Amino acid sequence: MAEISLGRALNRALHDALDGDPDVLVYGEDVGALGGVFRVTDGLTATFGEDRCFDSPLAEAGIVGTAIGIAMYGQRPVVEMQFDAFALPAFEQVVSHVAKMRNRTRGRVELPLVIRIPYGGGIGAVEHHADSSEAYFAHTPGLRVVTPATPADGYSMLREAIECPDPVVFLEPKRRYWATADIELPVRTEPMDRAVVRRPGTDVTLIAYGPMVATALEAAEAGQREGRDIEVIDLRSLSPFDEETVTESVRRTGRAVVVHEASTFGGYGAEVAARVTEQCFHYLEAPVLRVGGLDIPYPPPKLESYHLPNADRILDAIDRLQWESEWVPGGTGGQPPLHQTGVGA
């Protein structure tokens, strides 16, 4: 066993995928000599040569567009978008072609490509370096959209994404790049399209993914001290959505809160809340709540802590789940005081 960060686990996954299959290619901006701005591709060019891991022109639509052609010819490109908002020039290629190629050709052409996007905030980055674009991608049929929250999942899910015959948008929670775990690589965790219960509990289900899984676990720990037994689900796959795991949990706990750091309005959490309500209505003790980022453009770094959900906001939401019979929706009576756990942020 060794202490391994998410960033190193992803690096090892790319290394092992390149080693195991000559059709795997890694390219993007600065992924060669520099090893990527987050060093996720560190050492790959040195080990495998310029033919397998290389710098491309600085052009995201071109990177994804050429990856489509490479995948059409039966190879497996893994491309890096460097930062979330910089993936937007490639959005048309992703939505109009990557997501649809299998369907428009009646299954005759598949695109086994992976688009890696470091996403989300919390690292003090400037504008356009901290967005969460998962809802845009998850809204598009034909894409698989996944996001690991742990080093073990980082390794396992990236290997699986590269092996997958479908195109995968692989969202890397950049503020967890340096989070470590004591694991032995290579490792294979649960299948990529399954959610997992990170922490069992009986009172309420927290549904989180990517950067918010750790925050949800913090909240659950703090909640434990207040006598709440909180279950935490890590979705892992945003599309397809693992309804089975989520539904089973919420039917058991009767309460659910969805947590993500992207802006709340029209966000991925709305989809989860709607589905949970449809599937679990008669088991619910309270409405499904969302804890998401503020509905503002991503804030400047010195203000981002006001935007990002933390453990306190999650615990406040849990408190609003009608634990007390005197609580009136929309009213103020009976509502407990806001939490100040000092954890999170």
Add this chain to the structure above:
Amino acid sequence: MKRTDELAGSAPPLPSQEPIRLVDPQGHRVGEAEYLTPEPGTLLALLRAMIIGRRFDRQASALARQGRLAVYPSSHGQEACQVGGVLALADDDWLFPTYRDCVSLVTRGVDPVEVLTLLRGDWHSGYDPEPHRCAPQCTPLATNASHAVGLTYAARRKGQDAAALVLMGDGATSEGDAHEAYNFAAVWNTPVVFLIQNNRWAISVPVDKQTAAPTLAHKAIGYGMRGYNVDGNDAAAVHAVVSHALAEARAGGGPAIVEAQTYRLDPHTNSDDPQRYRDDAEVEYWKARDPLTRLEALLRGEGLLDDAEVERMSAEGERLAADVRERLSGPDRLTPEELFSHVYSTAPAMLRRQRQELLDEMRKG
């Protein structure tokens, strides 16, 4: 790293302002030493494919008027570009067509009824790309160009020398994707020929509102590519120049832009009204430069073609048109449950459920 002053000698030449032409509008040779006029057999093949292609295009337009196609973007008048380009390809090469390039697909050997699937509205692409090496027709502009770059890059990695021909219109050259594709192709030195069919109009917007470049072929210079300006109604010239560019690219000379000067005689699609934006005199000017009559005149003038041969080619076109008419005359055979079959390699539970719900709905009527 080369210094700027060392680069001056290696820059590709500027494309000529006057398009390269091998056959004038009256059907006479105007030899250009650099580009060999195709052999008689190739010239006959070009004429045959243009006659068949035009008949197909006329038939498809008629089917659109009858409501049997949802829409049809005609390429009437642009046959020399599509036929000249496609017949320059080797079997292993790939074609990346747009929605206006149905004639190119028919020329490549794709079943004409499958070519029309997209426009009939049965499915987004009706043919299997692999057998004829034809990518699905692209409706967004210029987005297919980078696919061709990636595909040929992958082919080269495998030690195969497949080249690609990307068809695009004048309007498409304004899109950012065109720029990125040209640049990737040049930097990666992949064997791709971008054939711009400059048919003067992007729906209602004329080419002089599209670009300030002297010709669209000039765009090649900024990417370090070769650019060719060719008479797009001269099938011999298009074929010769595309063949030349493909040969250069295959030999490691890098990609090229070929701009073909042509004209869209028909509306943008059957639902467009070109009288709002262009005058008849312009259309008449281009009608007098018809690519079919030009090549036919050359071949007849040189004793390579007689009435009987033209008759045979026309009959072939008629048979194809009749076959298309007949096969598209029946009722739609739609399979709605197929909507769920190709979204993912394995349908997720949500799609399996929606499929079942749709089947139940259909059963109930």
